Amino acid sequence: MLKLSKKADYGLIAVRHLAMRHLAGACSAKEIARTYAIPTELLAKILQKLVKKGLLVSQQGAEGGYALARDPATVTAFEVIKAIDGPLLITSCVTAHGDCSQAPTCTVKEPLGKVNEIIVKALNSVTISSLGDEGAEPPPSTSGLIQIGGAPQ
Amino acid sequence: MLKLSKKADYGLIAVRHLAMRHLAGACSAKEIARTYAIPTELLAKILQKLVKKGLLVSQQGAEGGYALARDPATVTAFEVIKAIDGPLLITSCVTAHGDCSQAPTCTVKEPLGKVNEIIVKALNSVTISSLGDEGAEPPPSTSGLIQIGGAPQ
DNA sequence: CCAAATCCGACCTTTTTGGTCGGAATTAGA
DNA sequence: TCTAATTCCGACCAAAAAGGTCGGATTTGG
Ligand code: FES
Ligand code: FES
Secondary structure, eight states: OOOOOHHHHHHHHHHHHHHHTSSSOOBOHHHHHHHHTOOHHHHHHHHHHHHHTTSEEEEOSTTOEEEESSOGGGOBHHHHHHHHHOSOOOSTTOOTTOOOTTTTTOOSHHHHHHHHHHHHHHHHTOBHHHHHHHHHSOOSOOOSOOOOOOOOO | OOOOOHHHHHHHHHHHHHHHTSSSOOBOHHHHHHHHTOOHHHHHHHHHHHHHTTSEEEEOSTTOEEEESSOGGGOBHHHHHHHHHOSOOOSTTOOTTOOOTTTTTOOSHHHHHHHHHHHHHHHHTOBHHHHHOOSOOOOSSSSSOOOOSOOOO
16 A cells, blocks of 8 residues: 555654654664653664664663664665565565566566666655754644545545 | 555456447456456456446447446546545554554654555556556656655754 | 573464455446 | 347455564574
8 A cells, every 4th residue: 555664654753752862872673662652662662763774873781772874864764664564665666575476467666666766766865863853843833734535535 | 565456366356357348338347357367256246346336338238338427537546546445555463443552652643644646646657558558658747756755854 | 609681483363454245226228 | 929048237256465573593792
């Protein structure tokens, strides 16, 4: 259905949270989970994935926790999503075994590939620090409301 | 995982096929299915969905089949996808009951909403007739510059 | 030593997706 | 009129993915 996974969403939220207190110490998974009402163990697993990909660093032991590995301005939403959900491929032909029976006759994967590129570019233009702005200052006037979903019927 | 469903892919292929023989007669689901090695009944159900949404017209009885309801140049990939998979919403918060527990504290759905708009625009810039010719004809408008993060304020 | 925390992998449940089946209604043509 | 071809429609099923949980090992600061 072309939607982001909840894990990726959680990861984005957590990374943004870490970015805001980047210069402070590390932050435990439990604390982040409680702040945003995310299942603790699930968030922990997501964060561990991000550690493995090198986006975060973890400090074990008491008073430990997670922290950003790089500057928030250099980390993009696409990196976080890719680390959690795997490579972003809009075309559904890419199963694990790569055996799309339609591949020889499929006529839409090429134009769709271009769309894929556009999405990646869009996601890459969103840095973690730019996510920070949104929440730090509560928007007093909701003038720029985003409306995309059309009336279905 | 942010990927298109196979049904949507099948639908795109079928619609494109119909577009190529737009001026010829109708085309049976079985014929299309065989051409592209798609399960017949599954394709039929997809086509029926498109009929219900008004993108296709169907002719019952012997020698019947499906045909495009409108000019191929006026139908976009986004319409086909939306008809099959429902409204395109990248944020995972939008379940059927709309009960995202993170909604009050979520800090990423707004910037992600902008990304969503970009995707919709990209999908809307791909018409069915442009799928028809594989001649690498890049859509001249709407796809040149992508800028989302830089809301200057 | 002990408590707090990450780490890690296995496991389960729910939801979504892809695919199938059988039969009713409709239509063109013999 | 009769029949074959075809759309139509809803229910059903199986596989996969997503979301979430658990228990234990390991590390670290006090
Ligand atoms: S369906 Fe796999 S190539 Fe398009
Ligand atoms: S997770 Fe639902 S609002 Fe972001």
